[in-house]
């Protein structure tokens with residue numbers, strides 16, 4: 001895979017040039033975006049003036065100036081950056097600053113932004129081989145049918161053959177929708193009311209999940225949200241991640257009432273937290289013993305830790321799974337799926353109602369199909385593991401050398417680190433991290449041309465477009481900043 005990767009290869013002290021240039025099969029359709037940066041020049045000219053102006057306007061138009069809270073930079077200070085272009089491993093703002101991007105649109109961009117490597121889909125020979133060109137071709141036929149299309153079958157087959165637990169799938173438009181749907185399904189199937197979730201795990205913003213939630217809820221320090229009626233959360237039980245005896249106690253106290261456990265098998269929404277070796281196994285056993293369902297929320301981990309997600313990586317098969325992000329290749333998407341006998345309860349095959357005007361729309365399906373196709377190429381996950389290992393080891397090494405308490409980890413293309421000795425096994429441990437130090441680190445890295453998630457409580461993501469050179473530049477930047485903070 002490494003050989004197939006022609007990332008932008010530039011950054012500090014180097015001049016960078018990359019080009020989005022692709023055509024449809026007749027070669028008539030072309031996009032061209034050039035990214036060229038000399039970093040000395042970049043540092044000299046570093047200004048966020050245009051971003052600041054645009055964000056000041058945005059604040060008058062949209063709550064907090066953003067359309068999703070964690071984008072608002074509340075926990076790292078300063079104003080969010082307003083972006084203009086993405087390409088490969090790079091993201092460029094409206095002031096012309098370019099950054100190595102470890103947010104990847106919060107996960108979807110695993111093959112790199114605006115991919116132009118491409119791969120042919122045998123069952124769709126008429127489609128050009130890259131995400132952007134295939135989208136343009138699909139768009140010629142219209143943007144939404146509100147009716148079945150062939151592309152849904154193709155992506156459904158790809159998802160079913162990749163993810164061990166999924167025998168049937170329902171596409172929706174976001175991870176939130178997927179999690180809402182899957183919990184309704186678990187309750188319908190078991191005829192039980194309660195679910196168990198873990199502190200610091202985020203399953204979207206549906207009422208029943210806004211209890212001890214991660215992501216923006218954690219970042220902004222919101223314990224719950226006003227507007228969520230008590231009735232919506234009385235059936236949501238919580239336990240600390242990695243704490244199997246807390247889960248056993250919940251099953252004892254609520255005998256015969258628990259429909260399902262839902263969890264992020266590797267937490268990404270309180271920062272990166274891996275499960276202890278026996279935790280997932282024990283949860284699988286407990287759910288079986290109590291006739292409850294096990295739901296892996298793989299909106300983040302699906303196709304990111306390995307092609308078959310966390311369940312393939314750890315060899316633990318849940319009953320139901322949610323997906324999002326990567327399977328839409330950067331367009332709005334979500335999905336839930338699982339055992340056929342459970343999925344056949346979903347309307348119109350069965351009585352559990354769930355629907356969506358734009359669900360399975362041809363554009364999201366096209367971007368998803370092409371993204372998964374690239375991920376199927378040999379060596380993909382070995383490459384992601386290699387560069388992400390290099391990155392996290394490098395950051396931890398320079399952090400320790402500079403005298404900081406720091407710990408972290410990675411799997412596949414997902415990583416995170418905390419400013420604490422660790423180990424970090426759950427949300428309470430994550431909250432011991434020095435978030436003021438993280439904020440200083442964050443601001444320093446931005447000025448060095450590295451864009452991380454603007455919160456200590458979010459995982460980072462690498463992509464096939466990140467080169468070893470990107471990683472080395474990032475470590476060099478971290479070394480410099482960590483000496484100063």
Ligand SMILES: Cc1ncc(COP(=O)(O)O)c(C=O)c1O
Nearest residue numbers: 174175176202203204297299300
């Ligand atoms: C594990 C997990 N579940 C659900 C969601 C919600 O997905 P969306 O933002 O697409 O609604 C997210 C979003 O980050 C997530 O990480």
